[in-house]
Amino acid sequence: xxxxxxxxxxxxxxxxxxxxxxGPALAEGRAVAAAMDAIAxxxxxxxxxxxxxxxxLAMIExxxxxxxxxxxxxxxxxxxxx
Amino acid sequence: MxxxxxxxxxxxxxxxxxxxxxxxxxxxxxxxxxxAFLVTRRLSLQPSRAQAALEAVVSAIDGQIADTMQADxxxxxxxxxxxxxxxxxxxxxxxxxxxxxxxxxxxxxxxxALIVLGATIVYGVRMQGLGGYLKTxxxxxWVMIPLNLVEQITRTFSLIVRLxxxxxxxxxxxxxxxxxxxxxVPIPLMALDLLTGAVQAYIFAVLACVFIGAAIGExxxxxxxxxxxxDTP
Numbered sequence: 001x002x003x004x005x006x007x008x009x010x011x012x013x014x015x016x017x018x019x020x021x022x023g024p025a026l027a028e029g030r031a032v033a034a035a036m037d038a039i040a041x042x043x044x045x046x047x048x049x050x051x052x053x054x055x056x057l058a059m060i061e062x063x064x065x066x067x068x069x070x071x072x073x074x075x076x077x078x079x080x081x082x
Numbered sequence: 083m084x085x086x087x088x089x090x091x092x093x094x095x096x097x098x099x100x101x102x103x104x105x106x107x108x109x110x111x112x113x114x115x116x117x118a119f120l121v122t123r124r125l126s127l128q129p130s131r132a133q134a135a136l137e138a139v140v141s142a143i144d145g146q147i148a149d150t151m152q153a154d155x156x157x158x159x160x161x162x163x164x165x166x167x168x169x170x171x172x173x174x175x176x177x178x179x180x181x182x183x184x185x186x187x188x189x190x191x192x193x194x195a196l197i198v199l200g201a202t203i204v205y206g207v208r209m210q211g212l213g214g215y216l217k218t219x220x221x222x223x224w225v226m227i228p229l230n231l232v233e234q235i236t237r238t239f240s241l242i243v244r245l246x247x248x249x250x251x252x253x254x255x256x257x258x259x260x261x262x263x264x265x266x267v268p269i270p271l272m273a274l275d276l277l278t279g280a281v282q283a284y285i286f287a288v289l290a291c292v293f294i295g296a297a298i299g300e301x302x303x304x305x306x307x308x309x310x311x312x313d314t315p
Contacts, residue, residue, distance in 0.1 A: 058248075058285040062240060065247030072250075076085035 005080050013071035020067025027060045086250050089187060103184035110171050110184075114164075139167075150288055151295035158294060161201055165194065166287035173249055173279025176272075183279070186250040188242065195241040198290045199234070206297030215297070241289060248282045 035053040039046045091099030121132045129137060143163045147155035155162075172185045184190040206215040219230045252275040259268045 054281055055285055055288055058244065058281060061248070062244045065244060065251070068251055069243055069247050072086060077087050 002081055005078070009074045009078050009081070013074045016067045016071045016074070020070075021064050024060050024064040027063075028057055031056055031060065086186065086254055087188065089189070101187075101189075102182065103187045103190050106175055106181055106184045107172070107190065110168060110175065114167065114171070146288070147291055150291040151298075153295065153298070157205075158291070161197075162287050162291055162294075165198070165290055166283055169194065169245070169286050170280060170283035173283055174276060176253065176275065176279075182253060183249055185245055185282075186253045188246050191242045191246045194245070194286070195238050198241060198293060199238045201290070202234075202293045202297045205294050209298040218297070237289075237293065241286065245282055245286055248278055252278055 031053065035049055038049050042049075089101045089103070091101050092105060093100055118136075121136050124130075125133060140159070140163065143166060144155040144159060147153075147158055147162055151158065169185060172183050172190070174183075175181050176183045176186075185194075203215070206218070209215075210218070219227050221230070252271070256268045256271055256275070259271060
């Protein structure tokens with residue numbers, strides 16, 4: 001029984017990370033593209049833009065990090081494996 | 083592979099187990115305190131090199147706080163500056179061979195985030211009084227009270243998980259790569275880790291600023307409103 005749960009846990013962790021990475025990856029791409037566009041139009045605002053961009057990117061990245069943490073919980077602190 | 087969620091105590095002081103992140107944190111604290119003491123011992127109007135460097139750091143932090151909170155940075159400089167410099171040094175402490183960053187463990191991040199939560203409440207109460215601070219939970223109407231309460235908890239939790247996840251994943255990935263491919267392969271990833279560490283330290287400090295600014299921020303509209311009242315008659 002434990003073996004089955006472990007196998008399922010590993011598959012679940014891989015699924016969580018892979019699908020959890022799709023959304024943030026697309027979102028970060030759009031955010032960086034928009035920031036590049038803005039910097040190209042207004043190079044003098046590059047400081048403020050990149051500061052805001054970094055904060056925003058970290059916020060978006062957090063979603064992927066949540067998935068990673070869930071995957072690690074499933075792998076290392078699984079409540080169903082005795 | 084060892085779990086990143088489990089900590090082994092190095093030694094015990096009485097009933098208190100002392101783990102490696104605690105030791106690293108103590109080392110960083112001693113280092114920072116000694117540096118600050120040595121540099122500020124002989125302050126002069128004609129600054130020495132060290133004093134000029136420290137002044138540049140402090141004024142940079144001041145500028146960031148003033149930009150983010152739109153307020154006088156003086157009351158928040160000590161807290162935000164310490165958080166920024168400590169998290170930065172903790173993230174970069176993996177540069178020293180054999181040392182794992184304390185922020186790669188959940189407990190350190192939880193302590194830091196709880197400090198931020200406590201500071202939010204303390205500054206909020208100090209700025210607008212207990213009643214005024216509690217009233218901000220009922221903004222814009224009393225229906226939002228449960229949501230605002232939940233938000234306090236979730237944003238603290240996301241502060242913990244963000245720092246923990248970013249730093250721990252860096253350490254973890256380097257460990258995996260090191261077990262797959264030998265000596266020089268992890269170096270680009272370690273360079274990326276330095277960038278991540280710096281950005282995460284900055285983010286943590288900026289978010290602490292934003293949270294505290296939101297807690298004290300309700301103080302400003304009444305001041306403007308009272309200014310208008312003085313203007314209208």
